[in-house]
Amino acid sequence: MSASLPLTTKRIAFAAITLSxxxxxxxxxxxxxxxxxxxxxxxxxxxxxxxxxxxxxxxxxxxxxxxxxxxxxxxxxxxxxxxxxxxxxxxxxxxxxxxxxxxxxxxxxxxxxxxxxxxxxxxxxxxxxxxxxxxxxxxxxxxxxxxxxxxxxxxxxxxxxxDNYGMGVSAGTYACQVVKEKNLTNPVIAEIAGIDALPLTQDRSKGFADALKACNQTVDNRVAAEFTVESGEKQASNLLQAAPKIDVLWNHDDDQGVGVMAALDQANRHEMAFIGGAGSANAMRWIQEGKMAATVIYPPxxxxxxxxxxxxxxxxxxxxxxxxxxxxxxxxxNAPVVTKDNVEQYLPLGFES
The missing domain is CATH 3.40.50.2300 (Response regulator)
Structure with missing residues (x-):
């Protein structure tokens, strides 16, 4: 995620000798x-x-x-x-x-x-x-x-x-799973990106959009934060005002996710499946508590x-x-998805936001 600086589940790349x-x-x-x-x-x-x-x-x-x-x-x-x-x-x-x-x-x-x-x-x-x-x-x-x-x-x-593109693919594929399991019709899917000027953010958003195509969905509401708690809270508040109902929300970065969660708590908006990104210990504890559906690992x-x-x-x-x-x-x-089913195994790898 390399979030604060200018600069980024799972297959073997053919041209670049990418390994498991x-x-x-x-x-x-x-x-x-x-x-x-x-x-x-x-x-x-x-x-x-x-x-x-x-x-x-x-x-x-x-x-x-x-x-x-x-x-x-x-x-x-x-x-x-x-x-x-x-x-x-x-x-x-x-x-x-x-x-x-x-x-x-x-x-x-x-x-x-x-x-x-x-x-x-x-x-x-x-x-x-x-x-x-x-x-x-x-x-x-x-x-x-x-x-x-x-x-x-x-x-x-x-x-x-x-793998930033892979993060988006994992998040989008999980979003499609939510849509299918909940039998949602016309679901509202939202995205809180990181800094839009960075290639890593662009790759994550592209992977997310590409994966959503598999279940014929698109992003309905999107805002961009700056990988900080403050920007996450501000942009999430703006998003919640613009979208009175959200079924799936993907936030690119678990550090800015602290602010996103604060906005969700303040607005009492927990109707959506909230997906994070990077794999912080904070996010994994929220998964355990049922406040978050999943997070996608960007290996620290x-x-x-x-x-x-x-x-x-x-x-x-x-x-x-x-x-x-x-x-x-x-x-x-790789960029695996952490959910309530495997969070205990990934929690020791989580970092504190």
Whole structure:
């Protein structure tokens, strides 16, 4: 969701060597719409044990991520730090989180000068960090690109991403399920997006609209917030005034969803199936309480997976469950739907908004 900064269930992509995230720590998907979109129902699985987990050559990994000014971003940074601690053969050099591209470039320059064995980088802006990432690669330091893609394929050894289009597909497919199960005729479907200028928001909305086509539905009311609690509450209030009845509501981001829920509570409007996005612990508790129908995961584990990949690459190892001997070039994680039926399994992965 990478929500506060400019920049993003489940199939194997053909052209990009996208893998099942069970191989890394989650699922996978491509950005190609299926003929009939289907929401992911995969359950989270424990990491498969292998000889790769045994301590190997000591490696130094540099990590640079964004400022933790959003629940999901804080979870991204924390998951990377916690993953590094699990490996006695990893020394992590973590730069201070920043939203300043120039500062982040200088952090990567420092890693290059320090001759680290690998770099895990969630860039403030993929295009702005492409040149320095390419410089690291040319210096023989593999770069793992997390979440926001560089503008050149030469800037990263491996890229790990969430699936924004897949989030929309999962949300839309679940909405169709609600329509069918409740036997709704002429349902009112509403959407609270994130920042409309961002490609990730556009991808999520497109996936949602494409999936709704499978049950001959469209979005009737739509507003855009800014991935913040305040904007979520404001835009949800505007939406509720414009739509006296809503059957299904999808909110793109669980952090701004705190504000959306506040607006729903204030207006005493809980007639709709409320679907969230990202997978916060707050949203999952609401699902347990019956105040929310579902949320769609946008994995906050991406940087942690980046640490695991960096370790393997620096130690000249591949993924143990693959025949291919090298770590893949590109991995896209899946976007499963969390409901009352599986919330207990996903709650430990939730982040606090």
């Amino acid at each position: 995230a069970a191989l890394v720590a989650a699922g996978c998907t491509s950005n190609e719409p299926a003929t009939t979109p289907a929401a992911s129902t995969q359950q989270p699985a424990g990491n498969a044990g292998s000889s790769n987990d045994a301590p190997g050559k000591k490696v130094v990994i540099g990590f640079s991520g964004p400022a933790a000014d959003h629940g999901w971003l804080a979870a991204i940074n924390n998951s990377a730090l916690e993953e590094a601690k699990k490996h006695s053969d990893v020394e992590l050099k973590a730069a201070e989180g920043t939203n300043d591209a120039s500062l982040q470039i200088s952090q990567i320059e420092t890693f290059i000068n320090d001759k680290v064995d690998a770099i895990v980088l969630l860039p403030t802006d993929g295009a702005a960090l492409t040149e320095v990432a390419t410089k690291a690669m040319q210096a023989g330091i593999p770069v793992i690109n997390v979440d926001r893609e560089f503008s050149s394929p030469f800037a990263a050894r491996s890229t790990i991403l969430g 584990t991406q940087a942690a997976d980046g640490i695991k990949l960096a370790r393997l690459i620096a130690q000249n190892k591949g993924l143990s469950d693959l025949v291919q001997v090298e770590v893949p070039k590109r991995i896209v994680l």
